[in-house]
Amino acid sequence: MSNATSTTETVHRVSFLDKDSLSIPILKILQADGTTFEKAVLPVIDQALAERIYDTCVFTRVLDERMLGAQRQGRISFYMTCTGEEASIVGSVAALDNEDVILAQYREHAAIRYRGFSTEQFMNQMFSNEKDLGKGRQMPIHYGSQALHYQTISSPLATQIPQATGVGYSLKMQGKRNVAICYFGEGAASEGDFHAGLNMAAVLKSPTIFFCRNNGYAISTPTSEQFAGNGIASRGIGYGMHTIRVDGNDMLAVLAATQQARAYALEHNAPVLIEAMTYRLGAHSSSDDPSGYRSKEEEAKWQQHDPVKRFKLWMMNKGWLSESDDQGLYEKYRQEVLAAVKVAEKLPVTHVDEIINDVYDTPTPRLKQQLATLKQHIKKYPDSYPHSAGRV
Amino acid sequence: MAKINMLQAINDALTIAMEADDKTVLFGEDVGHFGGVFRATSGLQEKFGRDRCFNTPLTEQGIAGFANGLASNGMTAIAEIQFADYIFPAIDQIVNESAKFRYRSGNEFNVGGIIYRTPYGGGIAGGHYHSQSPEAYFTQTAGLKVVVPRNAYQAKGLLLASIRDKNPVVFFEPKRLYRASVGEVPEGDYEIELGKAEVVKEGTDITLLAWGAQMEIIENAAQMAAKKGISCEIIDLRTLAPWDVDTVAASVKKTGRLLINHEAPLTGGFAGEIAATIQEECFLHLESPISRVCGLDTPYPLVHEKEYMPDALKTFEAIKASMKY
Ligand SMILES: Cc1ncc(C[n+]2csc(CCOP(=O)(O)OP(=O)(O)O)c2C)c(N)n1
Numbered sequence: 001m002s003n004a005t006s007t008t009e010t011v012h013r014v015s016f017l018d019k020d021s022l023s024i025p026i027l028k029i030l031q032a033d034g035t036t037f038e039k040a041v042l043p044v045i046d047q048a049l050a051e052r053i054y055d056t057c058v059f060t061r062v063l064d065e066r067m068l069g070a071q072r073q074g075r076i077s078f079y080m081t082c083t084g085e086e087a088s089i090v091g092s093v094a095a096l097d098n099e100d101v102i103l104a105q106y107r108e109h110a111a112i113r114y115r116g117f118s119t120e121q122f123m124n125q126m127f128s129n130e131k132d133l134g135k136g137r138q139m140p141i142h143y144g145s146q147a148l149h150y151q152t153i154s155s156p157l158a159t160q161i162p163q164a165t166g167v168g169y170s171l172k173m174q175g176k177r178n179v180a181i182c183y184f185g186e187g188a189a190s191e192g193d194f195h196a197g198l199n200m201a202a203v204l205k206s207p208t209i210f211f212c213r214n215n216g217y218a219i220s221t222p223t224s225e226q227f228a229g230n231g232i233a234s235r236g237i238g239y240g241m242h243t244i245r246v247d248g249n250d251m252l253a254v255l256a257a258t259q260q261a262r263a264y265a266l267e268h269n270a271p272v273l274i275e276a277m278t279y280r281l282g283a284h285s286s287s288d289d290p291s292g293y294r295s296k297e298e299e300a301k302w303q304q305h306d307p308v309k310r311f312k313l314w315m316m317n318k319g320w321l322s323e324s325d326d327q328g329l330y331e332k333y334r335q336e337v338l339a340a341v342k343v344a345e346k347l348p349v350t351h352v353d354e355i356i357n358d359v360y361d362t363p364t365p366r367l368k369q370q371l372a373t374l375k376q377h378i379k380k381y382p383d384s385y386p387h388s389a390g391r392v
Numbered sequence: 393m394a395k396i397n398m399l400q401a402i403n404d405a406l407t408i409a410m411e412a413d414d415k416t417v418l419f420g421e422d423v424g425h426f427g428g429v430f431r432a433t434s435g436l437q438e439k440f441g442r443d444r445c446f447n448t449p450l451t452e453q454g455i456a457g458f459a460n461g462l463a464s465n466g467m468t469a470i471a472e473i474q475f476a477d478y479i480f481p482a483i484d485q486i487v488n489e490s491a492k493f494r495y496r497s498g499n500e501f502n503v504g505g506i507i508y509r510t511p512y513g514g515g516i517a518g519g520h521y522h523s524q525s526p527e528a529y530f531t532q533t534a535g536l537k538v539v540v541p542r543n544a545y546q547a548k549g550l551l552l553a554s555i556r557d558k559n560p561v562v563f564f565e566p567k568r569l570y571r572a573s574v575g576e577v578p579e580g581d582y583e584i585e586l587g588k589a590e591v592v593k594e595g596t597d598i599t600l601l602a603w604g605a606q607m608e609i610i611e612n613a614a615q616m617a618a619k620k621g622i623s624c625e626i627i628d629l630r631t632l633a634p635w636d637v638d639t640v641a642a643s644v645k646k647t648g649r650l651l652i653n654h655e656a657p658l659t660g661g662f663a664g665e666i667a668a669t670i671q672e673e674c675f676l677h678l679e680s681p682i683s684r685v686c687g688l689d690t691p692y693p694l695v696h697e698k699e700y701m702p703d704a705l706k707t708f709e710a711i712k713a714s715m716k717y
Contacts, residue, residue, distance in 0.1 A: 077517040128695040136695030139519040155521035156478055157450065190449035192481060218450050220426035225447045293426045349695045359690050366659070370688050374699055381705050385698055 019230040022237065026245045026277060029252040032305070034313025036252065043095070043256035047320050052114070053094050053251065054315055055329065057086045057308045060110040062333040063122065064282070067140075070341060071286040076126050078140045082107045084249070084281030087307030088213050089183070090114055091254030092274070095262055097178060101167050102150045103160040104183045106141055107213065111183070115148040119336050123344030135358070136350035158184060158191035161210070165201040165271070168208030172269055179265045181209040187218025189232050198239045201271035208271045209261050210236070213248065215280040220293040236273025248276030249307035252314070279305065352378070352388035393576040398569055401544035401577045402432045402509075405551040406470065408581050410440050413468060416555070418445045420455060420472030429474060430511060430570055452478055456485035456508070463503035464493060468555060476512035476564060477521045483529070490560040491535030504558035509551075511567035512540075513605050513655055514701065519694035525604075525656040525687070530562045531633045531665070537561040537586060538633040540604035543573045549584030550630065557586055566605035589636035591643065595625035598649035598714055601640060601666065603629045606653050606702065613653075613707035622715055632662055640666065641673040648679035649714050653702050658686040680717035683710045 029040040036042065064081035071079040082089060085107065093102070093111040102111055109122070121133065125143050128136035133145060134152060144152025151167075154160065164182030171178045188194060189212055201208050212232040216223055229235070236243035242264055246253045254276060261272035279302040283290050290299075315321035352375070356367040363371070375392045382389035396404070410416045418436060420428070424447040427434030437445040448455050452473055459469040473479045479486070486508065494502035514523035530538050537559050541547035547565065554561040566573075592607070593614065600610040607628050614624035625643050629635055644650045650670055652663035667682040685702040693700055 137520060137691070137693050139517075139522070139694055142519075156480070187450040190451045190454070192451060192453040218421070219429060220422045221424075221447045221450070225424070226449050287429075352696060352699055355688065355690055355693055355696045355699060364689075367689055370658075374688070377706060377709065378699070380709075384703075384705055387695065388699060 019228075019234065022230050022234055024230060024233045024243075024245050026247055027253045027257055028247045028250055029256060030250045030310055030314055032310060034310060034317050036314070040252075041256070043252055043259050045252070045255060047318075049094060050315055050318070050320055053090050054311060054321065056090045056110055056114045057311065058326075058329045059113055059333050060086055060090075061308060062330060062337055063109070066334070066337045066341070067126065068282075068286060075341070075345060076140050079126075079286040080107055080141050080284075081282040082110055084302065084307065085213055085215055085278050086110055087251040087254055087311065088211075088248040088276040088278050091251045092181065092209075092211055092258040092276075095255050095258035096181060099149055099176070100178045100262070101171065101180045102183070103164040103167065103180060104150070104153060105157070105160065105185060105188060106153050106155070107185070108183045109141065109143060112143050112145065112148060112150045115145075115150060117143065117145060117148060117150075119340045120344065121145070123340045124347070127344040127347070128349050129344055129347035130350050131347060132350060135354045157188040158193035158197075160184070161188070161191075161194050162197035162200060164208050164210070165197045165204070165206045168201065168206035168265075168271065169204055172205075172207055177266060179207045179209055179262055181211055183211045183213060185218060186212055186214040186223055186232055187221065187226055189235070190226060198235065198241065198271070198273070202240045205269045206271055207265040207269050209258065209265060210241075210271060210273045211258075212273070212275045213278055214275055215248075215278045217280050217284070217294070219284045219288060220290075222294075231275055231277075233273065233275040236275070241271050241273050243273045243275070245275045245277065248278030249305045249310065251307060251311040278307070348391070349387045351391055393578055395574055396544055396577050397571050397574045398541075398544045398547050398565070399430060399432050399571060401548040402551060402565065403434060403436070404577070405548045405555070406433065406436060407439065409468075409470070409552060409555045410436065410444065412581070414444075415466065416444070416468040416470065417462065418470040418472070419448050419458075421450055421474045422447060423472050428472060430567065432509075432565075433472070452482035453485060456482035456490065459506045459508070460485055460489050460493065460503050463505040463560070464501050466505070468505035470507050470509065470555060473508055473510040475522055476510040476526050477524045479508070479510055479526060486530070486536070486560075486562070487533045491533045495535060502558075503560050506560040507554050507563055508561070509563045509565060511570070512564040513566050513568055514692055514697060515568040515605065517694065517697065520692055523692040523697075525564075525654065527564055527632055528656055528660060528662045531662050535560070536633060537631065538564070539586060539631050540564045540566070541630070542566070542604055542607040542628050543569065544575045544577050546584060546628075546630065548577055549582050550586070552581065553583040553586050556583065561586075564604060568605050569608070584630070586631045587634050587636060589630055589639040590628045591625065591639065592628050593624070593626040595623040595647065597623045597647055598651060598711060599625045599627060599640070599643040599647045600651050600653065600707070600711070601627045601629060602653040603632065606655055609702065609704050610651075610653050610707055612704035613711060616704065616708040617711045620712070622711060624711065635666070637669055637673065640670060644670055644674045645677045648677055650678075651683040651685060651707065651710055651714060653685045653707055655687050655702060657689045658684055659689045661686050680714045683714050685710045
C-alpha cells in the first residue's frame with residue numbers, strides 16, 4: 001500500500017481530532033502507603049531483585065546529597081542529582097539484561113550504579129583523576145563504561161536518541177537477544193534528533209526502548225511551555241510505536257512496564273516508548289536556583305510522592321526491610337562515599353599526554369608536535385601548570 | 393556613566409532595542425521569566441510581555457528556523473542559543489538559510505533582522521561542551537556577520553549595532569567575562585560600527601591581534617613583553633566577518649610583525665585566514681613569520697584546560713620568538 005495509515009472510519013462532515021481525542025492511561029501499581037492497588041498486576045520481582053533496587057536507590061540518594069555538598073565546598077566543579085526520579089531510572093534498568101545497551105542523558109547515574117559502577121569509579125570521574133575511564137575530558141557526571149554497556153554521556157541534548165535507534169538495529173543485525181534503552185527528558189524531546197530517532201526506529205524496526213523522564217521542567221521551562229500536546233506518549237503513538245505512560249514515582253509500575261516493553265521489543269523487533277511522569281525534586285544542576293521559577297508549595301507537594309520512600313514502605317510491608325536495615329544502609333554508603341572522596345581527590349589528574357590521545361586512533365604528527373611544544377613550555381613555567389608540571 | 397558588568401550591558405542593549413522598535417522579539421531556552429541561564433534577559437519579559445520575550449521549546453533547529461520565518465516577514469528576531477556549543481543543531485538553518493535568504497531570492501526576501509546571541513569560550517571549567525569557540529564555522533559562510541565583544545562597553549554598542557544591522561549576525565559573548573568584566577558604560581543608546589577593528593594600544597615592535605575574551609590575554613602578554621622592552625600594538629578585531637583588513641595591515645606595516653591569538657583550535661581557525669591575507673598585503677614589511685597562538689588541535693579538554701589554552705605565557709614566548717627571528 002502506498003499510503004499505509006490505519007484509519008478505516010470515514011466521515012462526511014468536517015471533524016477534527018485534538019489531544020483530548022487521545023486518552024492515555026497511566027499505569028500505577030504502588031500506593032503512597034506501600035500497598036499495591038487492588039487489581040494491580042505486579043512485575044516479576046523477588047526479594048533479591050527488590051534489595052538490589054533499593055540498595056541502588058539508597059546509594060544514589062547518599063551520593064547526590066554528598067556530592068552536592070562537595071560541589072558547594074568547591075571540591076568538584078559541578079554536580080547534578082536525580083533526586084525524586086530514582087524509581088524511573090532504577091525501575092527501568094532493573095527490567096533489563098546486563099548486556100542491553102544504555103544511552104543515557106545525564107541524570108541517570110543510578111542506572112550505571114545498578115550495573116555495577118563502583119563508588120571509586122564515580123569519584124574518579126568526578127575528580128578527573130588518572131583513573132577516570134573518560135580520562136578527565138568531560139565535566140563531572142559524564143560517566144560511561146564499555147564493560148557495563150553504558151555509553152559515555154554527551155552533553156548536547158537528544159543526540160543519543162537517533163544513536164539509540166542505530167544501536168538497537170545493530171543488536172538485531174548481530175542476532176543478539178538484547179535491546180537498546182535510551183533515556184531523555186521531556187525537554188530533550190523537543191529537539192529535532194528526537195523526531196528523527198523515533199521515526200527511524202519505528203520504520204526500520206529497531207528493538208529500542210525510548211524512556212522519557214517527564215520530570216516537569218527543562219531547567220526553568222515548565223512542560224506547559226515545552227509542548228502543547230498530550231505529553232511525550234502521544235508522539236510515540238504518532239510515530240507508530242508501542243507506547244505506555246507510567247507513574248514515574250512508582251517503582252513497581254516502571255519495572256512492570258519496562259519488563260514488558262523489553263519482551264515486546266525483542267519479540268517484534270520494534271521500538272517502545274515509555275513516558276514516566278515524575279518530578280525533578282532538586283535543582284536542575286549545581287549552577288541552578290529553582291526558587292526563581294517554581295514555588296516551595298509545588299516542591300513540598302511532590303516531596304510527598306517520594307519514590308524511594310514509597311518503595312521502602314512496600315519492602316517493609318513484605319518483611320524484606322526493617323528500619324534498622326535501612327539506617328544501616330544509609331550509614332554504610334555515607335562512610336563509603338566520604339572515604340572514596342578522600343582517596344579520589346588526592347590522586348593526580350590524568351597525565352598531560354592524554355591531551356592528544358583519542359582525538360584519532362593514533363595521534364597525528366601535528367598533534368605530537370603540539371604536545372612536544374606544550375611540554376617544553378610547561379617545563380619552562382612549571383608553576384603555571386600545576387596539574388601536569390610534575391610529570392612532563 | 394555607571395560601572396556595570398557585561399551581562400548588565402547586554403541587558404541594557406536589549407532593553408533599548410526593544411523599547412525603540414516594537415517589532416523586535418526576543419526568545420530562546422529559559423530566556424523568559426527566568427531571564428536566561430546567565431541572566432542576560434532578566435526582567436525583559438516583565439517589561440515587554442510574553443509575546444515579545446518568551447521561552448521556546450528546547451530546539452535550536454526550531455529557534456533558528458523560527459527566527460528565519462519571523463525576520464523574512466519583517467520582524468527583528470533576537471534569538472539566544474544557550475551555549476555556542478549547542479548552536480550546531482541549528483547550523484543548517486543558520487548557514488544554509490539565514491545566510492543565503494537574500495542571495496538565493498534575488499533580494500525578494502531577506503532575514504537581515506536576525507541576531508543570534510550565544511555565550512562562547514572556555515576558562516570556566518566547563519569541559520568539552522561548555523567551552524568551544526566555533527566562530528570559524530560561521531566566518532566561512534558568506535551572508536553572515538560575526539561579532540565578538542571584549543568588554544561591557546563594547547558589548548552594548550556592538551549589540552545595538554548588530555540588532556540594527558540589515559544582515560543576520562552571529563554574536564558571540566565571552567562567557568568567562570560576563571561578570572568579570574566591569575566597566576563604564578553610557579546609559580543611553582549608542583552603536584559601535586560593525587566591520588571596524590579597534591587599536592586598543594599603540595606600539596612599535598609587534599602587532600598583537602585577538603577578539604573577545606582573548607583580548608585580556610594579549611594585554612597581559614603585552615605587559616610582560618613591555619618589561620623586556622618590547623612595545624606591542626594591540627588590536628581588537630571586534631567583527632570577524634567582514635573583518636577590517638585595512639586597520640590590521642596598516643598596523644603590521646608599521647610594526648613589521650603580527651601575532652594572532654584565538655582560543656579555537658589552530659587548524660582551520662580564523663587566524664589562518666588573517667595570516668594569509670596580511671601576508672599578501674604586507675609581504676615586504678614583514679620581519680618575521682606571522683605567528684599564531686591558538687587552542688590545540690584537540691577537542692576542549694576539562695582537566696587540561698590550562699594546558700590547552702593559548703594563555704599569556706604562551707603568547708609572551710611567541711612574542712619573544714618573533715622578535716628574535
Ligand atoms: C542541544 C542542547 N541545547 C541546550 C543544552 C543546555 N541544557 C542542558 S540540560 C537542559 C534542559 C534539559 O531538560 P530535560 O531534557 O527535560 O531534562 P532534565 O534536565 O529535566 O532531566 C538544557 C537546555 C544542551 N545541553 N544541549
